[in-house]
Amino acid sequence: MIATNLHGSVAPTRETYEELQVAYDHFNEQLFGGTLPSCLITLQREKRTFGYFSPARFASLTGTTTDEIALNPTYFAVVPIVETLQTLAHEMVHLWQEHLGKPGRGRYHNDEWASKMESIGLMPSSTGQPGGKRTGDMMADYAITGGRFLGACEALLTGSFKLSWYDRFPSEEHVRIGAQSQATRIEGIQGTTVPMSSNQALASAIRPGGNVRNPAALQTSGTESGHIQSPNNSNRIKYTCGGCKSISVWGKPRISLICGVCKSAFIST
Template identity: 40%
Template sequence: MAEISEETYKIFETAYAFFNARLFEGALPKCLITFQRQSRLMGYVSFNRWKNKQHESIDELAINPEYFANFPLTEILQTLCHEMTHVWQAHFGSPTRNGYHNQEWSRKMISLGLMPSSTGKPGGKTVGQGMLDYVIEGGLFESAVKDIIREGFELIWFDTVSIIPKPPSQTASKNVSLSSVAADTLSVSSNHVKEIDLGVDMDAFTTAIEQSLLSDLPCEIVTSRPKKASSKTKYYCTNCFSQVWGKSGLNIVCGTCIKPYIQDT
């Protein structure tokens, strides 16, 4: 019998390899798949996040396991393919600003059988910062996901402390990605958050920011998450993921890592 961690993560490695072959012609590089329980975040890709002794770098693709118990397997795999499309664009396309889903990404998603939508339903915008998606009937993804499930693909372990509400059972949202569900009940532990007013001039850190952005191993994070309204903007460090709040448009760096804080979208 396989070890618990091995069999749990192997399932997603198998799914990644399957969809890579079926939807991306096997072109995507290998990546490290992890489980992350970040607030309001269903999945993300962090580029060049991991590095070995040979100085080889690899991307990280993270999935939030708190959704496993309450969402159909198809929708979990839908989110996996959403993030895989970000991997494709990072290596073979032209991404724009962090977290933005541009026309190139949108066209690729449509070619795979997943329709981008700002609402998660037909008629939504197909590009934007917080982009959702739904399954295109008769498309490549629908066919591929039926085949992988028919072959016996299934999750073995489920998070029993899920705080994600079950999706509504309306026909309009039947094929909506789990990325489209508002997870307003999620919160960030106060032990890891510093809430401070950053209404100060941070020009002294401009040089450090520019140097870190020119690093040989950039760490860009693309997320799939619902939109939210807030009077303040959250920023997080691209290295240690410490978080702060302040007004929009600030240029700040982490005093510990000397890495730029990225504005949460």
């Protein structure tokens, strides 16, 4: 039986983690030949990281252990879903190396890890952009055009797969990172636009740079249900590239922005 909330919809916890498990299983089959063991996927707001892998982090009542792959939900609304899936695949390579390879010392991403990343269609890069270092302690990546990862993404995203829930309060830094994502430059597949700029309902709910609800600042909406909302005190407005149309950022009123892709001016929307 599928758990639902009082309104009859699927419970957000179940919905979120079932979606992430679907993505894990899909990539395990398509990119790793089904060789990876199961793990526990969690959501963690670690600063300055999209995600991480922690071997044998959890233990059960029977004494068995399982690895953890953590994803940072703060980025979900401000980076393309392809980049969120890249993070999952990136950490799955660490899991592969833990069980079937030889991990580097500490946090070091070694040559074996980098070669496996390339084999599944992700180019390791210390900057997340072309030209970055291939190995190191702090590593990002970008999708290889025509590679296996994008093929697996295309198969997943043309189906019914989606991410249903998003953090409403990304920082301004997260928004800037999303606008600069290499994934926004990929053509021909779904999931390469920033969710908060491609979905109007989500865009209306997101408050970049805002604070999590403060009980002292709440006011009632005046409806019969007594539903309460926090006012928007972020003093930020949305700007969209006048040329690309697909790139949006949030910033203070009256700032001047130029798109690094097409060199057009951003327009407040």
